[in-house]
Amino acid sequence: MTYIREHHNPGAHRNVQMGARDIGDVSGYYLHAAELKAEKAITLADYIAQANRERVHAGEPFACAVIKRRMKGVKDGYVVRDVETDCRLMNRLRDMEAALQDADFDRWFDIDEEHRRAAA
Incomplete structure (x- = not known):
């Protein structure tokens, strides 16, 4: 926890x-x-x-x-x-990322960079 x-x-x-x-x-x-x-x-x-x-x-x-x-x-x-749940989750992530890219590309880019750095 x-x-x-x-x-x-x-x-x-x-x-x-x-x-x-x-x-x-x-x-x-x-x-x-x-x-x-x-x-x-x-x-x-x-x-x-x-x-x-x-x-x-x-x-x-x-x-x-x-x-x-x-x-x-x-x-x-x-x-x-399970795979069914994971596919629904990945679909949501994909769709939300596309929506954010369309609405505010610079904000999406900054968030993407932050998460890529955290994963390095």
Whole structure:
């Protein structure tokens, strides 16, 4: 949770569990219902099925599982989603980038440069 707050959204927080109407483990992972997992045995299919159910309850367009690796820090973990969700996410990113390029190319260029530097 600390890593998500420091590197993504300072307002992210753990959700209260609501049983059959659960909305994911964390709110504030932008546009996602996120399941946080730190278990010895990793069961991706179960995690994604759970996240996808909770996405509907949370009213979010995307779902993912954030999986911490054993004996590693959170930053070395994984964010996992099914291919259908990933395609929808990439399509949204593509469309939003095109819209920003059309509306304000200089702003898009500055943001693109900032993110490319951060990835270097």
